[in-house]
Amino acid sequence: MKMKVVSVVAALSGLAFATSEKGVEHQWAHPNLVAKVASGELSEANVSWWGFDQKDSTKYIQAALDSKARKIVLDKRESSWITRPLFGRSNLTLVIPEGVELCAKRGEYRKQHDMMLMFTAATNLTFTGGGTMKMWFEDYTNSALYAWSEWRHALAFHSCSDVLVENLRIIDSGGDGIYLGRKGKIYTNSDVTIRNVFLSRNNRQGISVISADRLLIENCVMENTCGTLPMAGIDFEPNSPQEMLRDIVVRNCIVRGNHGSGFDFSVANLNSSSPEISVLIENCRSEGNHNPLKFHRATDAITRFRGAVEFKNCVFNDANRTWDAFRSKSRLTMSVKFSGCFAAEPDRGERLIPMGADCGWGRVEVPTWPDGKPFKLEATPLPDLTKDRVTDASPGVPVRLNPIYIRNHVQYFLYADSARKINLKALVQPVGGSKFEYCKFRLYTLDGKLIGMVSLKQEFRKEQQISFDVPERGFFKLFGMVVKSHAMTLVESDVPVALVASSFYGLPGWSTLPGGGYIAVPEGSRRFAVLAQGGSGDEMVRARLFDPEGKCVWDEDNVKRSKLWYSPEKPRVGIWKLEALKATKGFMDDYKFAFFGIPYQLFLSKEKYWQR
Template sequence: MKLPVYIVAFLAVLVPAAAQPNAANPEAVAEVRAGKRGVANAAWWGFAAEDSTAALQAALDSGAKKVIVPYMGSPWVITPVKLRGNQEVLLEPGVVVLARKGAFSGSNDSLLTADGVDNLTIRGYGAVLRMHKADYQRPPYKKAEWRMGLALLGVKNVLVEGISSESSGGDGYYISGNGTRRWSENVTVRNCTANNNHRQGMSVISAVNLVVENCRFSSTAGTAPEAGIDLEPDTEEERLQNIVVRNSIFENNRGHGMLVYLRPLTRKSAPVSIRFENCLTRMSPDAEGVGAGMAVGAARDDGPQGLIEFVNCVSENTAREGARIYDKSASSVKVRFVNCHWQSPWRGQAEDYAGPRVPVLLHARRPAISSSPGGVEFDGCYVHDKVDRPAVQFESEKPLKLTAVSGSIYSTGAKTPRARLGEGSVNLRVIGIP
């Protein structure tokens, strides 16, 4: 039996606001603070469409083991918020955590920051962290590249899952050490996306035991390096150890798809161990870019030991090379490509570039960094290229020789499969196949 409309309206008036799950609820807040509730709803602290910073921060500071950020029909507009340890943060599907317009004037103002915390989970399938990149790129904002969507600084035991980080004034995701911990440790980023960020989709400055899996990094553009992901320490004490990036896509980034840049690391640094596995980097026909699919740079003569691997990775339609290894010394960390495919490179115009336009380039740009280039292995890799040019070439600004370059590359499409590597200790075969 249907009730008359006036009765339904009358009953609605009788329902107290506190009984509504997403309404302000001082009684529930008091119970959370007293330790009587382990699960908290951030809306209990008072959602406000114009600015919910105070409510969200209070919920995170409450000590609750789990904080739910509910879908409210409009974004959670905030200024910078700090995440806490020993906590799970659940963003409901449809939630948008949105940077407040006109805020974030500090050059290091990030949307969400976890600094020195342990045991944190941030889960948000269907949820978005969104900033206003275009605003930060013009006055009155001062030029900066550190307004991150999610910054993890010196953290330990952290899981980030299902989040989308968009339009930041820096990186979608930033992982580094802090003032007391030189690296973050035991971090997993899973099923996340980064889109339209200013500097990188993800920056990894210093991390031990990092897994990035099933993620997508796209449309980075604003300030260099503009990569999908960039692993780049700032000092020799920082670490890139036991890092795995797998089953991920890097798409339409203006810079390199996958970049490892090691210049600050020295022989005193801890050995490097990085593995890219089952990853795809590509550009669409109308995308603008200046980068390679896979790039490793600046591993010095006195640089770190270790291994960087690209295993079962594919590069398609890149603006420049499929793979670019530059200023990489044979005496430092080894680089290995296993069953990698490079297809249709050099789709970009690059009118100001006078160097070789080849699928794979070994480049000695700065002899002061690397005077003995090499230390690269190709294990059963493939170049798919309709242009008749070397599959792989060595280019040097001075008369240097390659050392310890070996393996096999299979070439399809070229009339004359070949390499142009000059003299040196090279045992690399380029094999033509139909």
């Protein structure tokens, strides 16, 4: 009898209890309509059918996203829709009508990867309506209120397909306005259109393109990005060789007032196994940005990424109107072409001039020897017991190593004098504010057979032992991987070990702290060269090189763009020392070295090495 009374009271009040598709009981505003959506009778729904709360509508919006409705309308209410992080699914059209605002709940989004609306491996998605997605940039960039993060994106897609985003305003995110990333073994987003979207004052990028195949961005504005590097209008930045920038068109867009570049390309993580780059930027305007465009670390010709980027009928009229728009250029990799483009001439006021052969932007430069021949940069050759002579005065005795802090991926060669347990020590240095998730080292034979794997404990700055039982005397390959862009290094070893360049990972990405190593120059060596290069923004390094007698032959401070040192025609035979130190200006973060004329083989101890 009591149950009947309760039911009558609930019915008279116009409310009823319902259970969401995740099994959590809620009191929906319009349970009959919600029930019709659940049964499939209705395929379109207003979020207000589930409910509305001026302070926090997360449970209602998420319930609508979890429902069977194919079209969801965030209908206009008396105030903004306030939400914590949301998660979407496939086969969804989300409409945010003009005058409606989906707003991040202030004081939330405490985790570094909290995003306003995220989709993973989803397909058939549409976002439209003319409304606004807003976050709280001024809070996330206030270190007194929030831990640092560059990943509090407004709208994020990981490995999604058949996506349309149009007629929206996306402002004030703690990361990117729109992020096109990748999750798991689905290496790209495909068939994505972003049209008539206004993106303003986002923390890191207006749009980040990590991986995309068949992407169209048109009639969009990306402005006033500031806070965390690169601070670009659009950033093209794959994180691994499996990702891609293929069949991408950016048309009729404006990038303006961004504290970094209008268009930013950081493609050094691609290599010869990656799909060819194909990007067309057409009828676009870059104005008032710190730089119009940048190509980062493209001198890493060892990666041999292929393809083309073309700027067609574009105008560049930016705050920093210099011709040095390319950082680190290489004809050995992709081509960069300008056709029908105009740029502001720094010596002639605001007048725009055609970009032709006499304009520095149109030339893709490559380092050359003094006789004009181009450098060739290749992967480090495999060591060979029949050709390489090992120097190790105390086999099996650990020695301290010169630390070289490497981000993301690293490859070493090492030599074991016999079948035994070899012992090394490693540590992980934090970069940014991300937590320690994992760092793994794998040892392989030279022909690719896995010998063993060691995972480090999740402790920063702690030296941890990694040991492997090698089956025989010989050379081996050691691969290291750390996530969240932290930096790892070896600090001790009882075997000779060398940092090398990999045809898969490219040049090692030095980071965060000073480092250095030793170059073995054997008899009969011919002229070689060393290249130093800073990172983006004000990331600089001081490079020093010492010959076998201990004489400093190169001391280059405040290295930002590529700087080269050439040896004599007949360099001194012996062990040379390379040092990376903090520069007088800027700050030390990402930097790199490359070697020409000799293999990239940097030994971590002068007591244990080999040479051919």
